Amino acid sequence: MLVSFRWLQELCPVDAGVDEVAHRISLAGLEVEAMEEKGKNLTGVVIAEVRAKSPLPKKDKLTLVTVFDGENELEVVCGAANVPEPGGRVLFARSGAVLPNGMEIAPRKVAGAESNGMICSEAELEIGIDADGIFVVDPDTEALPGTSVADALDLYDVILDIGLTPNRPDCLGHVGIAREIGVLLGVGFTSRKAAGPRRSFAAAGSFQAGEPTTKLAPLWDNDSEAVDTPKLPAIFVEIADGDRCPRYGAALVSGVKIAPSPFWLRYRLHNLGLRALSNVVDATNLILLEWGHPIHAFDLERLAGPKVLVRRATQGEKMATLDEVERTFTEDDLLICDADGPVAVAGVMGGRDTEIRDETSDVLIECAYFDPRSIRRTSRRLGLHTDSSHRFERGVDPGAVPRVLASAASLIAELGGGAAATTAIDRISIPFEPNSIRFRPARAAQLLGTPVPQEESLRILESLGCQVVEQGDDAFIADAPSWRPDLGREVDLIEEVARVRGYEEIPTAVPRVHPSEAGTSGLLKFVDRLREAAVASGLYEAVNYGFLSIDDLRKARVSIDAVPLANPLSEERSVMRTSLLPGLTAAATRAQRRGATEVRLFELARTFHPTDDTLPREDTVLAITLAGQRAGWIGGEQSFDLYDGKGVIQAVLERVFGQKPKLTVGELPSFLHPKRGARVTLASRPVGFVGEMHPDVGDDLGLIGRVIYAELDVEGLYALSEELGPTQARDLPKYPAVARDIAMLVRDQFSAGEIADALREVSKGLAESVRLFDLYRGDQIPDGHRSLAFRVTYRDPDGTLTDKRVDKVHASLAKLASDRFEATIR
Template sequence: MLVPMSWLKDYTDVDCDIMTYTDEMTMTGTKVEGHEELGKEVSNVVVGKILKIEKHPDADKLIVCQVDVGEEQIQIVTGAKNVNEGDVVPIALAGAELPGDIKIKKGKLRGVESNGMMCSVEELGFTTEDIPDAPEDGIYIFSEELPLGQDVKPYFGLGDLVVEYEITSNRPDCQSILGIAREAAITFDKPFKYPEITLKEAAEGHVDKLATVEVREPELCPRYAARVVKNVKIGPSPKWMRQRLLAAGLRPINNLVDITNFVMLEFGQPMHAFDLSALEGNKIIVRKAEDGEAFVTLDEEERKLNSSMLVIADEKKAVAVAGVMGGENSKVRDDATTILFECANFDGTSVRLTSKKLGLRTDASGKFEKGLDPNNVIPAINRACQLLEDMGAGEVVPGIIDHYGVKREENKVNYCPDSINGLLGTDISEDYMVEVFEKIGCTVNRENRIVSAPTFRHDISREADLAEEVVRFYGYNNIPMTLATGTATVGKKSFKQQLEEMMKTILEGCGLNEAMTYSFESPKVYDKINVPVESSLRNAIKIKNPLGEDFSMMRTQTVNGMLNALATNFSRRVDHAYLYEIGKVYLPKELPLTELPDEREQLTLGLYGEDVDFFSTKGVVEMLYTQLGIDEDVVYEASKETWLHPGRQAAMTINGQKIGTIGEVHPGVLDNYEIETRVYMVVIDLPTIIENANMERSFEALPKYPAVTRDLAMLVKEDILVGQIDRVIKNYGGKFLVAVELFDVYQGAQIEKGYKSVAYKVTFRSKDKTLKDKEVNKQINKILFGLEKELDITLRQ
């Protein structure tokens, strides 16, 4: 926000230098971004009077002027056609500087000496729109007598200092000159002068007879006020108002528009003016738009509205988008004679969403979306009418229409000086605290220690807010340095964090690098990775404001992200890539969402390269499970994941609960990612394995007694997996069984079709004695019995 210091000083007398001012304002919480002097690039330009004009002896289009610039008389050669003897004009003397890095020097024009230059408004950095009485093409001629030799900068509003502020969203009251002036008055301990607002109301009649207002959406429009002005005269604003608007960064238009902009800057309250004759039935209706309703805004763009948007309408049509922009169909034209001033308070969220949907952001919407004080509406509309009367540009009709539903009340906050000092680490007196509270506009009940915050300070809602007000004016630099108090605690990582850190260490020790992929994905990825149409993975959460279709939903799987990372490496001719990622998937409990989704972390491995196959990938996973203490509990079973190769994949379970999948990626899926080599992937559900992790470690002495081994060569049906055989052997092996090792799988001419020969070495050992053959044979018989009973497996003859 830009605030000219000359305007600020109308409301408080700040008399320090600009650096002190900006430093102190920043330290009290009103952050200054910077400051600049208007017209700093203009120097040595003074008021001069043309005494005599003669023709140039050698140039028909040039004239030679004798100009009085106060202390001396100089000669200037010019080609200007609009100057006459006696005119008072701006003169850039020799050595003057003008915008555009222009420097004026003494010289000769066609042999005649010229010691300066007469200036147009363009040469001073203005346009004819900024200064309406300036000629379209020619030297600016002052319309009033000015002291000769005087610097022209004050006349044009130059030389003023303009300070730029960064206003935080919790301080909408500071989006105004008055709000900044109030802060400055407190900071420098100066009186704050609120503008005195009085109205003549000289027009005949009463506003109730001329216009009516109906608010159908009081939640979106808490307050709506309107006044009517007759005998309106549209024309340029006075010079002082134009200069203030320009200094604050707004272009003057005409007196009516300039007044609404002036009040918006002064009070922080946007306003709008309607041509009353353009309102059907002389009625204002605050309603929601209809879906598909077409509306042409003041920028002459047609926009499609919907039922989520609030509009201002008459009996037949919309005339403004509430809080954003007025309509072309009701704008005040130069021949308007009666206008209706609107000053309202709109719901900030509604204005922000409407502005975003329409792609239309204005000064008004930027203020409304922060949440304005509805109690500021009446002073603002009265101020606008006062300015109109003072300019002689209209007569205000007596009375005001004011629809104010649920009134905003003052926040009442209890305070305790000891508590505030304890929070701040200070020893500030209660008297000082009360003084600060009253300066910022609060009323204080010292007996009950209750502060009533004004409605324009709705951000003050608890004692901590009061403490902040005290300390920012007391001075952060005045808080004494003290040692920290309280009981020291030692922080540590949670069990989950420790396990994740350990897993990363193990995986990186196995040669894998960590990858990070997006949680936003495209709906097209499901077809890309062969997810069935009926799969629950397709029930993804759609994002309301996506960056595009490729980032329009929250992922329900991590496969696509990992394959994209591998594909990028492959396309860059990286001959091998070993990646892992710990990332979340977002699984909705139902759609549309009624509660937060299940955000589950998954560990995803993706590998390709010359030395990578199913078993090396499984080795990495087994290393991980061993360190987590669950390697003995994990069971590998055949699975049917559509994104994996149908014959080279397995599901991993613990106690019947699936914890993940391992396998080679389906060739068709690899084609979709343009990867021309085999890729192996693992997806593991982290919460499940963390829940089952066992970090306790026990150690046993080396065995004293010898082991006994037996080899079992079995005839097994082709579709039986060795993992099933492992489990049966372990289940029936008894307490002396210490190891089961597969050492041969054979299919050939000697084996019946549909069968395979599988050979195991089983090892037995006792901790207390040397085992006898009959004890081992007894357990072998139990194993054979179990194999035949559960899997129909017999020893090979």
């Protein structure tokens, strides 16, 4: 919210400078996010008097104006149509001045004439938005030519941008912030009376007899001249839904003339981010910014009286709001209606047909308190967030209705030259009941960790507007003020005390933490170990968004049974991922497009799967992708293939489990190459898969070359690790090993793994390891065959092996190979 420091100074007797104030309120919860000094960037722009003007020949739009800038008479060419007659004053930028937009003024030739400066519009000086003509100084403004524009128009101010938290509706107006400053800087705050209108009238006949009213005159600071009550249609207010409208007030101003507002008002609104329109509308906005309480001005003549009815809409009821949009309502929306139907969406926006027009003469001012939740629902349903709904949905001050009406009526009467009624309708369906809150200084001390003297707490709470209604030795009861709906229980008051004293007054202490018996869940620690293992195995960690498009899933041939978002930001991110594949391979594709030669990525994250329960199932998955070339040393690069995938899976699992996974041929996910992939098992348990991407899927995903993809089921691995327990150490061998090689020519149908397993098995426990060390296909090898060479390491755990014994066993291996695998021993 934008706040004028000048205005705050008018409302509260603060001596401190703006920096000090900004600092103090920031620490107390009103965070000043930015400050902008006004009136400082207009050096060289002065008041000048028009001495002569004549149209430029052949340039009917341009005028040659002679101005006196306090020092010299200068000729300047002006393109505006509203150059005043000689004697009028304008805002003149001298040569050398720099306008707020960065434009530097210099003498130049315009249409053959010498132009020495520039006569400015308010938009050019960024003191308003009117760019249609130049700014003509009001005759009432006392300023000699040569006076700086900032001095002449009193442009000095500092605008604070305060990031208000939603619990502080009281600070959505200058009065509330001034009160806060008064408390925080210890200068106090008293809500002042509004300057009264010059002319007022008794409203007696204007309201239906018996209508509850409130007197406005006592709320005005000065007496006003009583004028005759104008002949106005009598009106009355009926509230059909008291829960949603606990209070509705209405004041009258008669005989106004709609005109532009004076400069000071337009300038203030402009600085605070609002657009000046006309005096009456501008007045309602100024009141909104002053009190934080939205009001609405109806053109009384256009209200079909006599009744103003506050009721809920009927389903499908329609009305055009003043932004010219036809709105359709539900039974949950609250409307203000006249005899003909709705005239305003309560608390959100007025209706088009009863808004202030240029011809408006009599104004009905509405100031109400609406139920915040009702306003919020309507505002959201209509997609209509206004300065008004913003305040009502946070909770305005129901107690402020008479004061706001008094201020508003007076201001509108003053600006419009009308007269204000001295009383206003004030219909209350639910009287405001303050929250009575017990405050125990001991509890405050216990919560804050520092003693809080009772007198100090009392002083702070009273300065904030709390009324102490009962006082005991170790507690007191305070009524929260009507403008603080956020104060509902003791802890709220404790926060107020802590906040006003300043959090810096609370000492720091280190707590005694009671460590839990269970500690962190094993799964979380396991996940970290897997992550570390993946990194140690050469993989880079990727993090992708949890959502993607259904098309991403379809293209990747993964499950499209996905959890949908009801309100996605875009179609591209409209369902939760069922697999990490699309995200990870997309990263690989992007890397390849950029020319990366080697992509080694992993992601350890969740996938989401619909269930019959309310919440979907979330699986934790480790996914790996390898693309491009494995780095060799200077020229030794080779494309990644299945065996790199196998190797990395092995590296990760061996690091965590201390044992090797096994790859078996089996059914593979359809996004993998049917012949170049495998299921991964660990301790005979299926834990994932690894393989080349199916070339068709690779094409669909834009991958280049053979890309490896693998997935491991993290929860399954964790369960297995719990079951297997920690790695158990084996004793080191006491006797030496003997190595023998066996080479054979076999047909492709026999896998190296099954041959190695069989060799180990037939060795009767003597073959400690059987390792493939050579694989050859080539000239001397028949088609469909390959030459495999294994190194068998023999060891007897109980004694030294003799050559004879090894020879015998080794021969049995050779026999097995030729018998079972039809191998030719080489």
